[in-house]
Amino acid sequence: MERKYLMALKKCELFDNIEIDNINSMVPCLDLNIQNFKKNDFVVRDGDALNSFGIVLEGEASVFKESISGNRILIKNLGPGEMFGEIAAFASQNKWPALVQANTPLTVCFIRQDRLVSECKNLCQFHKTLITNMLRVVSERAMMLNKKIEYISIKTMRSKLCTFLYENYLRNGKTIFKLPMNREQMAEFLNVSRPSMSRELSRMKEEGIIDYYLSTFKILDVDALKSYCE
Numbered sequence: 001m002e003r004k005y006l007m008a009l010k011k012c013e014l015f016d017n018i019e020i021d022n023i024n025s026m027v028p029c030l031d032l033n034i035q036n037f038k039k040n041d042f043v044v045r046d047g048d049a050l051n052s053f054g055i056v057l058e059g060e061a062s063v064f065k066e067s068i069s070g071n072r073i074l075i076k077n078l079g080p081g082e083m084f085g086e087i088a089a090f091a092s093q094n095k096w097p098a099l100v101q102a103n104t105p106l107t108v109c110f111i112r113q114d115r116l117v118s119e120c121k122n123l124c125q126f127h128k129t130l131i132t133n134m135l136r137v138v139s140e141r142a143m144m145l146n147k148k149i150e151y152i153s154i155k156t157m158r159s160k161l162c163t164f165l166y167e168n169y170l171r172n173g174k175t176i177f178k179l180p181m182n183r184e185q186m187a188e189f190l191n192v193s194r195p196s197m198s199r200e201l202s203r204m205k206e207e208g209i210i211d212y213y214l215s216t217f218k219i220l221d222v223d224a225l226k227s228y229c230e
């Protein structure tokens with residue numbers, strides 16, 4: 001397998017704690033289905049038959065959810081090493097729940113779920129690591145979804161932002177931290193409009209509660225921040 005593709009797989013959560021040479025030795029076992037797409041091509045469509053999950057090897061793509069009226073909602077942007085369909089692949093419905101479209105010329109590898117969970121014919125010593133990694137990924141996705149539902153239930157914009165930032169302050173253990181998402185992803189995660197969120201962040205900055213630059217935040221008044229949390 002080309003080294004640039006192996007480097008992309010190394011970035012993927014599924015291959016955590018597995019070295020590139022070992023990933024390369026696992027390629028025949030996983031029977032990777034590598035496909036190329038042109039810009040704007042549909043990789044998969046909502047409702048297509050699903051028997052595998054994908055990993056971006058090269059290029060960029062976006063995941064969309066289409067409403068009944070045909071409107072698209074951006075779910076996530078994907079780059080090299082990022083997975084899609086990993087949750088739905090192990091559900092009983094066996095249909096893709098979203099649309100994936102190439103934003104650039106794109107190379108993707110698909111892995112059938114049975115290749116991941118079945119006993120490795122080559123007795124690959126890292127196969128258990130793959131399964132453990134996938135279980136961790138699925139669990140973390142479930143926890144993130146649960147946390148997102150909690151934020152959606154919070155009524156005001158300020159309470160959402162303060163709760164989100166205060167929890168990140170507690171998680172990092174310091175008043176200066178970098179969020180693992182950009183401003184657009186943050187708005188999407190909190191289920192708010194980005195312009196409204198930016199205005200509220202500016203007001204909080206003017207009031208001396210926080211300071212920020214791009215994805216880096218500094219909590220200036222922890223007590224004030226906590227007072228708005230729900």
